[in-house]
Amino acid sequence: MVGDxxxxxxxxxxLRRAHGQxxxxxxxxxxGRDCKDVVTQLAAVSRALDRAxxxxxxxxxxECLTRETPEGSEPMTVDELEKLFLALA
Incomplete structure (x- = not known):
């Protein structure tokens, strides 16, 4: 993964928190716990994954804005970043 x-x-x-949840x-x-409790915890897992x-x-x-990329790799294009963002929406 790229990033500091x-x-x-x-x-x-x-991700570790989501794994535990x-x-x-x-x-x-x-x-056999109550449906409401299960769904509440499942929503917490979903939020943790979304935040990650x-x-x-x-x-x-x-990195795209500052052009800080690992040596030998190209920065992501705006279209690639948009596609990544929309994949989470």
Whole structure:
């Protein structure tokens, strides 16, 4: 993944949180928990994944604007960034 170390750490933190929440949702379903509780936790997983995705897109935008790309790679085009953003919408 492209991005500075802080952005990468934030994305990984969000993904780890979502991973734990998803494990909780699976456990809740296996235990036969109330539908409302399961859906609430599932929504939290979805938000955590969305936030991770938005952080990745934001890092891509910043790199595109500043032209900070790893050696040997081309910066993303505006069309590529738009497609990434819309994939999360």
């Amino acid at each position: 170390e802080e952005a990468i750490a934030q994305v990984l933190n969000r 998803l494990a909780g949702v699976i456990s809740m379903i296996e235990q 995705g938005f952080k990745i897109v934001a890092s891509g935008l910043r």
